[in-house]
Amino acid sequence: MVDSSELLFYINGKKIVERNADPEEVLLSFLRRKVGLTGAKSACGGGGCGACTVMVSRYDHSQERVIHYTVTACLQPIVTLHGAAVVTVEGIGSTKTKLHPVQERIAKAHGSQCGFCTPGMVMSMYTLLRTTPQPSMEDIREALAGNLCRCTGYRPIIDGFKTFCDAQSSGCCGSGKCCRENGAEDSNDSDLSEQLFLQDHFLPLDPTQDLIFPPELMIKAQQRSGHVLCFRGARVSLKAPSDLPQLLELKSRHPEAPLLLGNTTLGPNLQVKGQHSPLLIYAGRVTELSRVEWSKNGLSIGAGSSLSRLKGELERAVQQTEEELSAGFRALLLTLQSLAGKQIRNMATVGGNIMSANPKYDLCSVLAALDCTLDICSEDGTRTVALDEDMFRGFGQTILRPEEVLLSLHVPYSRAGEYVAAFRQAQRRELAFSIVNAGMKVSLHGDANTIESLRIFYGGVGPTLVRPALTCQRLMGRSWGEELLSEACSALTEEVRVPASVPGGQAEYRKTLALSFFYKFYLYVMEEMRARGVSGARVPEEHLSALTPFRNQVPQGAQSFQLVSQSQSSFDPVGRPSMHCSGLEQATGEAKYYDDLPPVHGELFVHMVTSTRAHAKVINIDPSRALQMPGVVSFISATDVPGSNQRLWFNTVEEIFTEREVVCVGQIVGALVAESRDQARRAAARIHVTYEDLQPVLFTIQDAIKHNSYFEPKRKLERGHVDAAMETAEHVLEDELYMGGQEHFYMETQGLIAVPRGESDEMDLYVGTQHAAFTQELVSHALGVCSNKITCHVKRLGGGFGGKVMKIAALSAITAVAALKTGKAVRCCLDRGDDMLITGGRHPFLGKYKVGYNSDGTIVAADITYYSNGGCTLDESAFIMDKALLHMDNAYRIPHLRGRGLVCRTHLPSYTAFRGFGGPQGLTVMESVLYEVAVRCGLPPEKVRQVNMYQGDLCYTHHMQAFCPVDMLRCWDQCLQRAGYESRLRDIQHFNSQNRWKKRGIAVLPQKFGVGFSKGFYNQGAALVNIYKDGSVLVSHGGTEMGQGIHTKALQVASRVLRVPMSSIFIKETCTGNVPNAAPSAASFGTDAVGMAVKDACETLMRRLQPVMDKSPENSWKQWVNEAYFQKISLSATGFFMGPPTDVDWEKGEGDAYYYFTFGACCSEVEIDCLTGDHKNIRTDIVMDVGRSLNPALDIGQVEGGFVQGLGLYTIEELHFSPDGTLLTRGASQYKIPALCDVPAEFNVHLLANAENPHAIYMSKGIGEPPVFFGATVFFAIKSAIAAARSDTGLSAVFPLSSPATAARIRMSCEDQFTHMAASSTEKASSPWCIDV
Ligand SMILES: Cc1cc2nc3c(=O)[nH]c(=O)nc-3n(C[C@H](O)[C@H](O)[C@H](O)COP(=O)(O)OP(=O)(O)OC[C@H]3O[C@@H](n4cnc5c(N)ncnc54)[C@H](O)[C@@H]3O)c2cc1C
Ligand code: FES
């Protein structure tokens, strides 16, 4: 065997030479573990989120220049970087040297909340500027489409980056009437501001600051080595030939070795499915594979060319070529534009896409329709084959012999008389695999426009590319017209048989899409024929809407807030939009999250071993095979827990490790400890658990209802006399609404490092928890030591959203047990798939209701039963159900109201807290009641809402809590006014009457949301403030920083009280050693509790300092502090806040459940594509009452981010469980959170002016949770758009629609001839692919 070659590349201008590079090592782990550069983050590990984005530069032989492009470091094997230069976020600027303007602007524009996505965003933007110093908004949109953010709602990121655009393109939303004018129009208040940050002092873009491409690499690239490089790792070797003969020779010697190009298919397969091959052949150095040639016949592009290269070539060609000849290129471009994100298109190759033979991939259907051919070669020679259905043998299989290589693809010019189109529909418009894709081409001949040839190809309707050949044959010679359409549809209905077992399920929807796409194609050809002057036939005007694609736009909008009073000191930061205090560190990659901490000497890794059965007795756990694997140190399970193996919380018990019986797939049965995380992961897969299945096995709410399987307590709240009042109502309606669950998808997965201190049982935990005290408590129970020996440190979280309160405590206990047993530091960092499997999410809810109402829309009585799917243990489900019930009245005074709450016990992973904590579900069911009543009364829903709304100065909720609804009503009125609701409603009605296949809808909802914990004792806060002799101040408090800005607000409070600038005050971390027994940072209450406690501590200090200050008022702060020190005055104080008693007497159904209410109103407009189910969020206006905002920039950030998270909840985020209870959606490629394309094109947020809240710190209000519910405005807007579509076919506006309103649900609710054809011809699956839980 040849020795390993030397791998040479650069990172941030520094030469890296690796003598034993492992082909399995990807750049991300290399940067983070070996180089110590932790700026690039790992959030999905599969190319689907952009958190690990870095820039790669290399000399491109085919283009003879250095090219710069983004890649996702998690998929980039280091051995493929030979000769490349990598730039990471640390390489472009830092707070210690000089910031890069991109870093500065994202931070100052408030585009970084938790900061976990920020380095990736920065690198996408930085790379764009390296290639396009004056980008357009479209360039920015494209550059960021592959980067996900779970916190901000994207708008502030765009606001920061658009300052790099040239003046013309940065200004406006392009919606006709300017969004800024819209906002300002309604405001007479001179003290309103729309300026959240100042651009005046922004650093200019200075290209001389950029690292140059290393001259050594340039010289080496031009010299070109002719050797085969060889890299050998422990499991995998890789050979990298430099030319085609070498490649073919290697392929003939090792036909079984896969070719590696971009690694965007192989990489995820390796990481997610654990597949690996002992030998890989890397073909990225073979220049023959990246040749691009244009000839009179069209484009020949090497199979090794990236999709970005293909896109660039086509874009140029389309501009230079006659329209008719470039028709096929345009269709292909349309597909490429929405295929993955920019990073993936930069890495993924044309050949890889085709050869992956995956029907979800988009290229094959359109390339096949275009009559493309492939050149395939081996040592025996070259052959040319057509790219069509015969090319594929099945999923992942092609006709290529193992020794053959795909050399190039030929894409011909279109010819006169040819019409081409490509279609795709995905869960999300960008960065999502298609559900169905299609390519279609027809050649028409003569005056009669008869079909000379017709090519139709579908992906996503079977295991491989599908061509309805009989249909195409049957239509030959027919004229393109209406008769053809019906014949084609019935032939397609007959021929395209989507098997019920199709991967991904939804056979009927897929079939409908196949037909709808053809219909779109039919219309497109009709229109094109008219445009080309070959036919006079016109498509009816109202049908043309089928052809206008949704344009992805960069969100624009206005944000307004009230300025502080002029009398406020200019040094006092309270009430001003102040940047997140770690914004700059987050933007430079300096901010540290738990997994960024450097390895502790001898550190080990732990990987969880989880149950594969939903309900079974554990007969035996056999770790023997795993223990023999290299690097494995130990296997731990329940017997290793020295203390208690139980998590006790409010008298509910949950096992840390399963002892005898598993109750869900994903339950932790043990944990594997090894020297590296890969070793731990691989060995964990070898643990053999023997089960004996048990009955019953319940997954869905319906299963639980049938088996009467509920947790205690069962709750009931009632006001008035519901049954009697129901009798008096003019009408009674019974219906239900199902709302699916939601995955937190915080960008940073759960984990920690447990470090035993080696004496007195002490252990430190560096942990991503929202509830450090609970984690400390559970770890001490598990280890059997006192809490004073366990210290939890929380620097910051990469997002929490409620998901890091409970489960992280059990993970911490397991990791601590591993650390105790091995005596070494142990690191736990869940993979995204495991995080999604193990940690649970938002509860699915079913609301069944009976409502009595009068014809004017007045609700007389309502009786709602809420069922939540609690999963296998109670966790926080009971409190979440309480919150749903306590919010069921929302903004409405319903005189007779009854709510019952039942938490279903099922065999799914336990559901847990999630931003809103049951509030959104409770509110949504009530809003559904009002919507359905409005539909039945034939009244606009907002009128029915108004009729039922709380009015006056003093009202009582259904649980008899007094409140004043005036500010809620102000929000409602201002929202209607600012949104221009009335006139837009008329416009929408007009639009809908003119368009058959696109419909618009609008919805406006009010909100009353309770702040604080209904468990009253949690409403407390504590802080410790130390002043040092140099005058600097260290604040500690019990809250955790997870992006919401709690530290920034605490600094603002301290700065006001101490009268020192924020820059002199520091918050290091949250630490159980400094502030004990703190409540979780949750319930929108963090700032209220912490702010008051910090204020209290600072006031104590100021009282102590006052005599010193009075004595020498001319002195400086530092002098006073020094003087106090010499006078032996304590410069350290604790602060405490005892919130008011909140509690509900559930027997009586009464009580002050909340501290106060946050109010708001939101209006959203959407447009749906009735043929595909796609939708576009056109505009959203929110007016929010946050009292006197402590920091308008942070509060607006919470509103926007919460809304966008809600938008995901109600439209695109869908979890799938298999019929045996296994979570199928386990990663960024299966589960779609909102991306940039989902944010409303116009997004306006206004903080209600002149609002005050006497109950909380400086008159502010908690805001973390409420905005999530506003995503429901999009749901109801979609529902009314669907109703408009249904009315065109004479269908009732009464129809069921579950949340989320996914593309499939929207499409199938817009019933028409295509859905009927699909329904009649799709066989029903004997067992569904997935179940609604
Ligand atoms: C996050 C993400 C999102 C994506 N979204 C989309 C999407 O929306 N639409 C879509 O169509 N695709 C999508 N993809 C898939 C992507 O386009 C393909 O993974 C990519 O094109 C494969 O190219 P590659 O160079 O990375 O192949 P690799 O992963 O390197 O190889 C893939 C397979 O092809 C074989 N192969 C590669 N080149 C050749 C050759 N020249 N001759 C013979 N065999 C060869 C390899 O042996 C291997 O089996 C996405 C991928 C990711 C990671
Ligand atoms: S971690 Fe690499 S793209 Fe998500």
Ligand code: FES
């Ligand atoms: S700031 Fe983007 S994920 Fe948190």
